[in-house]
Amino acid sequence: MYKDITAINEGLTRDARGFIRAADGVYDAQVEAVAADIVRHHRQRPLVLLSGPSGSGKTTTARILEEKLRRQGIGTHTVSMDEFFHPLDGTQKAQMARGELDLESPDRVDAALLGSVLQDLLAGKPTELPHFDFATHERTSSGRVLTRGEDDVVIVEGIHALNPAAVTLPDGLSTRLYVSVRTRLRLPDGTLLHPSYIRLLRRLLRDRDYRHRRLEDTLQMFDSVQRGEERYILPYKPHATHDIDTFFGYEAAVYRRALYDDLLALRPAPRWGTLMGALAALAPLESGVIPATSLVREFIGGSVYYEDNVVDPDTL
Numbered sequence: 001m002y003k004d005i006t007a008i009n010e011g012l013t014r015d016a017r018g019f020i021r022a023a024d025g026v027y028d029a030q031v032e033a034v035a036a037d038i039v040r041h042h043r044q045r046p047l048v049l050l051s052g053p054s055g056s057g058k059t060t061t062a063r064i065l066e067e068k069l070r071r072q073g074i075g076t077h078t079v080s081m082d083e084f085f086h087p088l089d090g091t092q093k094a095q096m097a098r099g100e101l102d103l104e105s106p107d108r109v110d111a112a113l114l115g116s117v118l119q120d121l122l123a124g125k126p127t128e129l130p131h132f133d134f135a136t137h138e139r140t141s142s143g144r145v146l147t148r149g150e151d152d153v154v155i156v157e158g159i160h161a162l163n164p165a166a167v168t169l170p171d172g173l174s175t176r177l178y179v180s181v182r183t184r185l186r187l188p189d190g191t192l193l194h195p196s197y198i199r200l201l202r203r204l205l206r207d208r209d210y211r212h213r214r215l216e217d218t219l220q221m222f223d224s225v226q227r228g229e230e231r232y233i234l235p236y237k238p239h240a241t242h243d244i245d246t247f248f249g250y251e252a253a254v255y256r257r258a259l260y261d262d263l264l265a266l267r268p269a270p271r272w273g274t275l276m277g278a279l280a281a282l283a284p285l286e287s288g289v290i291p292a293t294s295l296v297r298e299f300i301g302g303s304v305y306y307e308d309n310v311v312d313p314d315t316l
Contacts, residue, residue, distance in 0.1 A: 035068040051161035052179035055199030057246040081158025088137040104228030162236035178240035183247035202299040253285035
């Protein structure tokens with residue numbers, strides 16, 4: 001599936017707010033359909049596993065899904081797999097500083113602890129969640145205790161949520177979601193921009209504005225991120241019972257406004273030619289017209305779903 005940049009420019013010029021509403025509606029209909037299926041089967045499948053690569057919009061999708069389920073009378077409890085990472089010892093921290101530690105591996109997840117916590121939650125036992133401190137790479141008690149009601153669902157969100165080595169409970173207990181960008185942008189010359197570059201634009205903006213990371217550093221991480229996705233995430237996509245495409249027809253125009261000049265000043269290598277060509281072809285769009293409820297706000301700020309935008313702390 002692809003979306004023509006020419007059509008995007010025309011739609012935003014003609015009626016930007018209408019174009020944005022329509023794009024948001026496409027995404028919302030997908031999440032609504034998933035919510036309806038979860039409601040129908042929540043007693044048989046009280047667990048919802050939500051996975052996808054970095055920059056896919058997992059965190060916002062989980063929160064929007066929560067909201068939709070609550071409106072239909074289903075209580076929800078969301079668990080982030082990030083909180084279950086193994087703490088790092090001194091040797092591992094030194095390896096990480098040298099770039100020798102595989103931060104994308106599912107081995108980072110304490111599968112035994114996660115499995116125990118999920119079993120207790122599904123059994124209705126009051127269960128305290130751990131907290132992982134990404135500054136110190138240590139895990140502590142969070143003080144956050146969850147108690148699942150009989151008709152509640154537990155949403156587990158993380159890049160490894162579909163990996164049976166990380167989540168060891170039987171598939172029959174879960175609805176499994178794979179969230180990512182699937183639609184490609186088609187440039188005026190017919191060239192297609194791979195969806196991974198939309199997620200890269202999201203990360204560039206989020207990393208610069210909320211993690212104080214230089215654009216060139218995020219670009220340098222691209223190959224490593226891609227290798228991690230191909231090795232650890234994509235192989236488990238077939239386990240999903242539902243796919244959600246988080247592409248928004250207007251989002252790249254926002255990224256054009258926010259990133260293009262700064263990227264151009266870096267004198268990007270030829271390998272980024274298609275990405276830069278796509279941005280150059282887009283008419284820039286001011287972020288102020290984007291609703292606070294849009295998933296795109298996860299990356300540009302101003303979301304109603306966050307106190308801040310420091311989310312998805314994985315390297316991925």
